[in-house]
Amino acid sequence: MQTVIAFILIFGALVFFHELGHLVFAKRAGILCREFAIGIGPKVFSMKRNETLYTIRLLPVGGYVRMAGEDADTTELKPGYRVGLLFDQDGLVNKIILNNKEKYPNIKVVEVEAADLEHKLVIEGYEDGEDQELETFRVHPEAMLVEDGAENQIVPYDRQFGSKTLGQRTMAIFAGPMMNFLLAIVLFWIIGAFQGIVVDEPKLGGLTKDGAAISSGLKKGDAVQSIDGTEVSDWMDIQEAIQKHPGEEIVFIVDRDGKTLEIPVTPKEIEREQQKIGVIGVYPPVEKSPTKVLASGFTETYFWTKQIGSMLGQLVTGQFSIDALSGPVGIYKSTEEVAKSGVVYLLKWAAVLSINLGIMNLLPIPALDGGRLLFFAVEAVRGKPIDRQKEGMVHFIGFALLMLLMLVVTWNDIQRFFL
Numbered sequence: 001m002q003t004v005i006a007f008i009l010i011f012g013a014l015v016f017f018h019e020l021g022h023l024v025f026a027k028r029a030g031i032l033c034r035e036f037a038i039g040i041g042p043k044v045f046s047m048k049r050n051e052t053l054y055t056i057r058l059l060p061v062g063g064y065v066r067m068a069g070e071d072a073d074t075t076e077l078k079p080g081y082r083v084g085l086l087f088d089q090d091g092l093v094n095k096i097i098l099n100n101k102e103k104y105p106n107i108k109v110v111e112v113e114a115a116d117l118e119h120k121l122v123i124e125g126y127e128d129g130e131d132q133e134l135e136t137f138r139v140h141p142e143a144m145l146v147e148d149g150a151e152n153q154i155v156p157y158d159r160q161f162g163s164k165t166l167g168q169r170t171m172a173i174f175a176g177p178m179m180n181f182l183l184a185i186v187l188f189w190i191i192g193a194f195q196g197i198v199v200d201e202p203k204l205g206g207l208t209k210d211g212a213a214i215s216s217g218l219k220k221g222d223a224v225q226s227i228d229g230t231e232v233s234d235w236m237d238i239q240e241a242i243q244k245h246p247g248e249e250i251v252f253i254v255d256r257d258g259k260t261l262e263i264p265v266t267p268k269e270i271e272r273e274q275q276k277i278g279v280i281g282v283y284p285p286v287e288k289s290p291t292k293v294l295a296s297g298f299t300e301t302y303f304w305t306k307q308i309g310s311m312l313g314q315l316v317t318g319q320f321s322i323d324a325l326s327g328p329v330g331i332y333k334s335t336e337e338v339a340k341s342g343v344v345y346l347l348k349w350a351a352v353l354s355i356n357l358g359i360m361n362l363l364p365i366p367a368l369d370g371g372r373l374l375f376f377a378v379e380a381v382r383g384k385p386i387d388r389q390k391e392g393m394v395h396f397i398g399f400a401l402l403m404l405l406m407l408v409v410t411w412n413d414i415q416r417f418f419l
Helices: 002-028 164-197 213-214 233-245 289-317 328-339 343-362 369-382 388-418
Strands: 034-047 054-066 082-087 093-097 108-116 121-127 135-147 150-153 223-227 250-256 259-265 268-272 275-279
Touching: 002 034, 002 054, 002 164, 002 328, 002 343, 082 121, 164 289, 164 369, 213 250, 213 259, 223 233, 233 275, 289 343, 328 343, 328 388, 343 369, 369 388
Parallel strands: 093 135
Antiparallel strands: 034 054, 082 093, 082 108, 108 121, 121 135, 135 150, 223 250, 250 259, 268 275
C-alpha cells in the first residue's frame, strides 16, 4: 500500500504540474480551457470553477488540458433548426436550448435562418407563430449550449487556440515540459535544504553508529590525506578507495585538529548491482548554505538532463536496447525499491522522473508537445500554419504508434518483473 500511495503521489504530481503549465499559459493567452484532467478514463471526481471543469480520472497514467478549438467541440446551428433562447438582463442570449425545450417554460422558440457563434455572435431566425418577421438576436460571448440538460459554453473565435499568435500558442504548449524542469529544480532545493549539499572535499561527514569507520576511531570532520599510501583530493577518491577493498584492511592518514593520525580500517563487504564492494559507514561532508542550496537545484537538474539526454542518444544509435525502457509497471517497481530508502530518495526519484517527462515531451514526435512545437517551427518558417486536417492526421498516427510502443514496453516490464 505504501508503494501504491508513493506511486500515485509522485506520478500525480508530475502530471499535475505539467498540465498546470499548459493551463496557466493557455488562460493567460485568453484561450478557453474546457477541462483540466489528471489521469485518463472514467471520472472519479469533478469540480467546475469559472469556465474549466477540473477532473480526476481513474487511470493515473497521464492527463490533459482540453483547449477550445483544438478539436471539433463547436456546435453549428444550421438553418431550419428550432432552438429555445433564454436571455440575460441586458437582452443577450445566454442559453441556447437544443432539445427538451418543454422543460423551459420561459424560452423563446426560434427557427434558425442563420447563426454565427464564432465571429458576429448573432442568431437570425423567426419566432414561432404566424407572419413573424426575421429577427436578429445578439449572443453573449459566454452563452451556453444546452443539450440533454448538459451545458457547453460557446467558443467565440478569439477564445480558440488557433486564433492566438504563434508565440502565445508556443508558450501554451512549451509550458508543460517547462514546469517539469521547474518542479525538478524545486525538489532538488528541498533535498538540499533537508540534507545539505555534498562538499567535494577529502573530508568525512556523518558516521553510522554500527559502521567500521566509527569502530576504528575515525571521526566526523577528519581531513583524509591518503588511503593505503594513495593521496586523495576529493570525496570521490575516498569512496572509490573504500569500495575497492571489501574485507581488506586499509590505512587512513587523516588530519585532525592539526595532528596527523594513522588509522587502519577494514571495510565491510556488501553486494551491490551484482558486484562486491566495501563500505565503512561514512557519509560525504555537507553544508547547508542558502547559496549552495539554490545553486544545487540548477546544477542537479542540468546534470540529470545531460544523463537522460545521453541515454536517449544511445537508444537512437542502437547502443541502448528498447528492452531496457520502462513504462508505468517498471516505474512502479522502481518506486517500490526507492521507497525503502526513505523520503529524500523518493524526492530525488521524483525530480529525475520529472526531468525525464519534460525531455520526453520535448522530443519532436507527433502527438507529443515536441511534435506540436515542430509544427509551430515550420509555421514560423513558412509564414502560415500547416493545414489543420493534415497536422491532425500526423498527430493521430503518432499517438497510435506511441500507444503501440507503450504496450510493448509494458509487456517487457511484466515479463521482467512477474514472469
